[in-house]
Amino acid sequence: MSTIPDLPKRMEIRYDLADGRAGTVVVKSRARVAFDLTRARRGWPVASDAPFLWVTFLTWRSLSDEGAFEGDFDDFQTACITAEMVGEDDAPPADPTGQDEHVI
Template sequence: MSALLRTTYVRVQLEKPGTDDLEDITVRLDNRDMVQWDILRPRRGWPSMSDAPILSLTVSAWSALSRAGHITYTLDVFLERCLVVAPCDADGNVTTGEPAEELGEPVDPTQPVADTGY
């Protein structure tokens, strides 16, 4: 039996210090990054993931970017430079999480009725 594992990608937009330039990076999050959130949250006295979903996603993105070698600075510096963190697909296209929109077509849940000839 195999299980389908969903991979979360995020697109991060970072401010380059001392310039007006922005850097866009797409990175894949995995369990290691979510564990970093679990470790840091109580140490810093942050609210739960359900109460701070953007913060938890941002911390997980920092972990993934650090792990992948895209950045080498601390979480506090990252929080200052990070302008956007948004869920995306593997190609960096931001997703909304709305299934019908992502599939591109609305779904009609009504089943056709059999024609009885009456």
């Protein structure tokens, strides 16, 4: 039997930055993977335990990948006023350790 976490299909994040820029960004797979790898490397909690860290990181990575933000994640945390999921799939993904997963 394999298990997969219950992840949102399409993710969009609405953001406001201190310099007045605001908008919505679509989160692509590479940003999600980058969070997983960075979380493991830095010893961060899973997304469901730190949803604000998760959504802020995804916003930073997505904007950086599009060339819309230059700077590291620490710079972005300072610049970011708000970052919030848009739409019905606005919850963080399930815990990848096996809790909250669906068996198929």
